[in-house]
Amino acid sequence: EPEVTQTPSHQVTQMGQEVILRCVPISNHLYFYWYRQILGQKVEFLVSFYNNEISEKSEIFDDQFSVERPDGSNFTLKIRSTKLEDSAMYFCASKTQGTGNQPQHFGDGTRLSIL
Amino acid sequence: DAKTTQPNSMESNEEEPVHLPCNHSTISGTDYIHWYRQLPSQGPEYVIHGLTSNVNNRMASLAIAEDRKSSTLILHRATLRDAAVYYCILKETSGSRLTFGEGTQLTVNP
Numbered sequence: 001e002p003e004v005t006q007t008p009s010h011q012v013t014q015m016g017q018e019v020i021l022r023c024v025p026i027s028n029h030l031y032f033y034w035y036r037q038i039l040g041q042k043v044e045f046l047v048s049f050y051n052n053e054i055s056e057k058s059e060i061f062d063d064q065f066s067v068e069r070p071d072g073s074n075f076t077l078k079i080r081s082t083k084l085e086d087s088a089m090y091f092c093a094s095k096t097q098g099t100g101n102q103p104q105h106f107g108d109g110t111r112l113s114i115l
Numbered sequence: 116d117a118k119t120t121q122p123n124s125m126e127s128n129e130e131e132p133v134h135l136p137c138n139h140s141t142i143s144g145t146d147y148i149h150w151y152r153q154l155p156s157q158g159p160e161y162v163i164h165g166l167t168s169n170v171n172n173r174m175a176s177l178a179i180a181e182d183r184k185s186s187t188l189i190l191h192r193a194t195l196r197d198a199a200v201y202y203c204i205l206k207e208t209s210g211s212r213l214t215f216g217e218g219t220q221l222t223v224n225p
Contacts, residue, residue, distance in 0.1 A: 045214065104159075
């Protein structure tokens with residue numbers, strides 16, 4: 001069964017540094033998402049992406065965050081200048097269509113640790 | 116997004132059925148009811164979804180009340196691998212995001 005893959009599984013970065021988290025969505029999917037989960041807290045929506053542009057973003061997704069689909073397979077989340085509070089699991093998800101009845105398929109996440 | 120209410124935790128024995136309840140009294144007519152689960156150290160995993168009618172798939176069944184103000188996820192024979200946090204989420208037809216709550220932590224006893 002096709003799956004969403006995320007790399008790296010664990011990223012350790014110094015505060016203030018830039019970090020890029022990578023995702024390979026399922027190949028025929030058109031809608032892409034990033035979520036995060038701070039340790040012990042709820043899964044939170046960050047951003048959705050369709051047709052090479054952001055379709056929705058949360059209040060968490062401020063100017064230090066950006067997303068890109070640089071080629072036909074990768075979907076990336078960049079954090080420009082990391083802060084301690086950016087430490088979390090980051091999950092990528094994808095789905096085939098934009099209607100509410102299609103499920104999102106999640107990767108197993110990247111654990112981001114900011115020192 | 117309309118809010119859902121789930122018990123914080125539930126316990127079951129292996130090979131017994133599990134009924135996980137969810138209340139969503141403010142559901143709108145176009146909201147789909149989605150269930151996801153999150154196993155330890157993994158991303159959320161889609162389980163099942165429905166609109167009005169009961170639904171079955173290889174993982175579970177979803178029973179939706181006639182007034183749609185509540186639903187129940189049914190695992191017919193729980194296994195140890197079903198131990199996870201189960202999330203009941205209302206999904207607007209047009210919206211992008213999934214809004215996760217605290218979910219129900221299911222413990223399966225051998």
